[in-house]
Amino acid sequence: MATVSHELRTPLASIRLLAETMERKLSKLPEMRDYPERIIQAADGLHFLVENILSFNRIDKGRWQLKPARIKLDELIGMLRSDLVGNTAVPVQLTADVGDVELEVDPSLMRLLFINLARNSCAYNRRNPVELTIRAYPHQGHGCVVLFSDNGIGIPEAEWENVFRDFYRLGSQGSEVHGSGIGLALCRKIMALHGGRISIDNSSPQGTTFSLLFHEPRHERPEQPS
Numbered sequence: 001m002a003t004v005s006h007e008l009r010t011p012l013a014s015i016r017l018l019a020e021t022m023e024r025k026l027s028k029l030p031e032m033r034d035y036p037e038r039i040i041q042a043a044d045g046l047h048f049l050v051e052n053i054l055s056f057n058r059i060d061k062g063r064w065q066l067k068p069a070r071i072k073l074d075e076l077i078g079m080l081r082s083d084l085v086g087n088t089a090v091p092v093q094l095t096a097d098v099g100d101v102e103l104e105v106d107p108s109l110m111r112l113l114f115i116n117l118a119r120n121s122c123a124y125n126r127r128n129p130v131e132l133t134i135r136a137y138p139h140q141g142h143g144c145v146v147l148f149s150d151n152g153i154g155i156p157e158a159e160w161e162n163v164f165r166d167f168y169r170l171g172s173q174g175s176e177v178h179g180s181g182i183g184l185a186l187c188r189k190i191m192a193l194h195g196g197r198i199s200i201d202n203s204s205p206q207g208t209t210f211s212l213l214f215h216e217p218r219h220e221r222p223e224q225p226s
Contacts, residue, residue: 003167004053007180011046015039037086044087048119049180055112056182059189060166066106066193073101073136073146080114088122091129098136101144103214105194113190114148116183117210121150124170131207142216147201149209160200164188 018039058064077096084092103110122130131151139145155163155170162168167181184198191198191212201211 003169004049004180004182007049008046011042011049014042015046018042041087048087048115051112052116052180052182052186055109056186056189059186059193064109064193067108068104068106068194070102070104071107071110073098073103073134076103076107076110076114077134079107079111080118083111083115084118088119088130090122090125092118092122092132093129094118094132094134096134098134098146101136101146103144104216105214109190109193113187113212116187117148120183121152121208124155125150125152127151139213139215143196143214144216146212146214147209148212149207151207154205155200155203155208157203160203163200164198 018035022035022039055064074096077094077098081094084094118132121132133147133149135147135149137145137147159170163170163184164187166185168185169181188198194214196212196214198210198212201209203209
């Protein structure tokens with residue numbers, strides 16, 4: 001919780017500092033042209049963190065009521081493209097090959113899961129642009145596997161399971177990466193709530209691939225007339 005509190009304070013401090021500077025130097029527009037955009041980005045970062053915390057807590061306490069709906073995976077990817085616009089420090093190139101795959105999921109939770117994976121990929125990345133690839137395959141005749149890949153710095157194999165723990169953060173890998181340690185933990189909780197699972201399929205200095213397994217809901221079949 002101390003880490004989360006620190007992460008809340010960081011964007012708030014940026015908002016306050018930039019707003020105060022704008023107030024003092026309002027007459028010098030050329031040198032502060034990007035301030036409003038930076039304020040919006042800081043506010044969006046704070047809003048995203050708060051949404052993560054609230055969702056994490058509700059799911060952890062068993063208070064989230066799933067509202068499943070049949071939705072095309074391509075629609076969820078469209079939402080991700082919109083969520084990424086203006087919310088990343090470097091350009092993001094997102095490609096997808098998911099065909100007509102449909103999922104029966106809570107759209108709001110799945111949207112939160114994908115943006116968490118994307119933001120995580122952007123944070124642990126030293127390349128420009130950040131490259132994200134989403135693919136989907138049938139799984140054993142029912143359900144499907146969604147592979148979410150990036151071109152980030154990679155995750156040591158010894159940490160593949162640890163990164164999904166609550167409030168767990170990787171040790172320093174060069175420049176400090178800010179984070180609350182709940183993003184991937186929230187992703188795992190969201191998948192578990194849907195009866196699925198998330199794991200790391202592979203990872204290296206060239207990038208990481210997350211595997212999301214979705215099981216097709218089993219519905220009662222009506223009795224056939226004799």
